[in-house]
Amino acid sequence: MPIKLYNTLTRKKEVFKPIKKGHVGIYSCGPTVYWYQHIGNLRTYVSNDIVKRVFLYNGYKVKHVINVTDVGHLTSDADTGEDKMERAAKKEGKKASEIADYYFKVFKEDLEKLNIIEPDKWPKASEHINEQIGLIKDLEKKGYTYKTSDGIYFDTSKLDDYGKLAKLNVKELRAGKRVKFGEKKNKTDFALWKFSDEPGLRQQEWKSPWGLGFPGWHVECSAMSSKYLGKQFDVHTGGQEHIPVHHTNEIAQSESAFGKKPWVNYWIHFAWLLFKGEKVSKSKGGLYTLSQLEEKNYAALSFRYLCLTTHYGKPLNFSIEILSSAMKSYLRLKNIISEIKKSKDKKNKKNIETAKKQFLDIINNDFNTSNGLSFLWEILRDNKLNDAEKYELSLDFDKVFGLDLDKEEKIEISRDVKKLVAEREKARKQKDWKTADELRKKINKAGYIIDDTEKGVKVKKK
Numbered sequence: 001m002p003i004k005l006y007n008t009l010t011r012k013k014e015v016f017k018p019i020k021k022g023h024v025g026i027y028s029c030g031p032t033v034y035w036y037q038h039i040g041n042l043r044t045y046v047s048n049d050i051v052k053r054v055f056l057y058n059g060y061k062v063k064h065v066i067n068v069t070d071v072g073h074l075t076s077d078a079d080t081g082e083d084k085m086e087r088a089a090k091k092e093g094k095k096a097s098e099i100a101d102y103y104f105k106v107f108k109e110d111l112e113k114l115n116i117i118e119p120d121k122w123p124k125a126s127e128h129i130n131e132q133i134g135l136i137k138d139l140e141k142k143g144y145t146y147k148t149s150d151g152i153y154f155d156t157s158k159l160d161d162y163g164k165l166a167k168l169n170v171k172e173l174r175a176g177k178r179v180k181f182g183e184k185k186n187k188t189d190f191a192l193w194k195f196s197d198e199p200g201l202r203q204q205e206w207k208s209p210w211g212l213g214f215p216g217w218h219v220e221c222s223a224m225s226s227k228y229l230g231k232q233f234d235v236h237t238g239g240q241e242h243i244p245v246h247h248t249n250e251i252a253q254s255e256s257a258f259g260k261k262p263w264v265n266y267w268i269h270f271a272w273l274l275f276k277g278e279k280v281s282k283s284k285g286g287l288y289t290l291s292q293l294e295e296k297n298y299a300a301l302s303f304r305y306l307c308l309t310t311h312y313g314k315p316l317n318f319s320i321e322i323l324s325s326a327m328k329s330y331l332r333l334k335n336i337i338s339e340i341k342k343s344k345d346k347k348n349k350k351n352i353e354t355a356k357k358q359f360l361d362i363i364n365n366d367f368n369t370s371n372g373l374s375f376l377w378e379i380l381r382d383n384k385l386n387d388a389e390k391y392e393l394s395l396d397f398d399k400v401f402g403l404d405l406d407k408e409e410k411i412e413i414s415r416d417v418k419k420l421v422a423e424r425e426k427a428r429k430q431k432d433w434k435t436a437d438e439l440r441k442k443i444n445k446a447g448y449i450i451d452d453t454e455k456g457v458k459v460k461k462k
């Protein structure tokens with residue numbers, strides 16, 4: 001069954017056709033590791049994971065690369081401002097590499113908690129300086145670059161189709177000459193290599209044919225994706241804000257250097273996580289990290305469930321209330337699955353095939369997890385299917401959802417509730433049924449139910 005996906009490049013939903021049959025190469029813009037990745041960032045990686053899992057579910061061999069930006073990402077998209085890594089290192093009084101290692105480690109732990117499959121490669125910008133210099137040299141040879149007092153720039157006026165991804169009105173943009181853009185020839189030109197202001201001021205700087213300095217942010221993605229996926233590949237993903245600048249510039253420099261058009265066949269862009277209607281961003285404090293949600297007793301996978309309830313292309317307005325409701329549905333789902341798991345019903349192959357086909361149709365329609373989850377709930381309510389069939393289907397769909405639907409829930413019980421459970425046990429031993437009953441009510445009120453089994457008391461979340 002074909003996979004249909006919305007391609008930003010054409011603004012159309014298209015049928016996916018791989019460059020090499022049965023294979024797909026995916027490059028995803030990764031984290032800038034100068035701080036924790038907040039739940040907004042993490043929504044993007046859940047979306048990446050869904051795209052990848054759908055390809056895997058369809059039997060594709062996937063090669064996935066996520067870069068790690070540990071140098072060159074400036075505070076302003078206009079090639080000015082501070083390097084985010086250098087600024088954090090200064091602030092924390094540490095080496096830039098220590099900062100990068102620490103936040104990358106935490107990020108990877110978060111991905112694991114969210115059941116996000118690791119990419120095949122995690123290339124770091126600082127470890128691919130030669131590749132980036134090589135790419136700039138290529139562009140220089142082909143006449144696309146020029147030098148200013150602060151770096152080597154890409155001359156976007158050399159391209160007829162600059163800005164095609166974002167459908168930029170380049171003429172209008174360039175006509176706005178009143179806006180100052182320093183020594184750049186065109187407003188849309190961008191830095192490929194930036195010179196160090198003074199040797200030794202920065203922690204991260206390298207020698208290059210043009211002088212001591214560091215690479216621009218966009219050049220890392222072109223250099224590293226081509227190294228690992230080839231000079232033309234299938235899918236490139238990232239957050240929506242990358243369309244007008246970062247991805248536009250990646251395309252300009254890659255198509256000019258590699259001579260392949262289009263450089264990437266399909267561009268997928270993920271919508272943001274919002275809070276009170278605004279994009280959650282690091283510069284505004286990032287709202288929550290995953291660990292902060294866990295401290296509030298929300299399971300990491302309930303955040304994943306929440307992400308899956310909204311199509312990746314639509315904004316998701318976050319609130320604690322909406323997360324609580326996602327957590328309730330998620331735990332209910334797991335409870336149902338742990339109950340139907342024991343079923344010894346005889347399965348009807350045809351019922352299973354039909355439902356799987358329907359699911360594939362839903363999920364292959366632009367990775368629609370929101371409809372996919374609704375379909376799972378429909379299946380669980382369907383009287384025409386028996387429990388064994390429902391169980392098999394749930395586990396099959398979970399290859400895409402990645403919600404650990406089959407795993408017994410390890411629930412974190414707060415200390416207060418643990419105390420109430422112990423007191424109730426004591427009352428029961430003393431045959432003080434009235435107190436035991438009162439304590440049970442208190443436990444229920446705190447959001448838990450208790451089950452007195454032969455093996456002892458079991459505590460579950462409501």
Ligand code: AMP
Binds near residue numbers: 031242273
């Ligand atoms: P950064 O570490 O800032 O470079 O961002 C890493 C990834 O997170 C990028 O692909 C961004 O597009 C994405 N991102 C940043 N903020 C949000 C948000 N509020 N919602 C979804 N994705 C985001």
Ligand code: ZN
Binds near residue numbers: 246
């Ligand atoms: Zn990128």
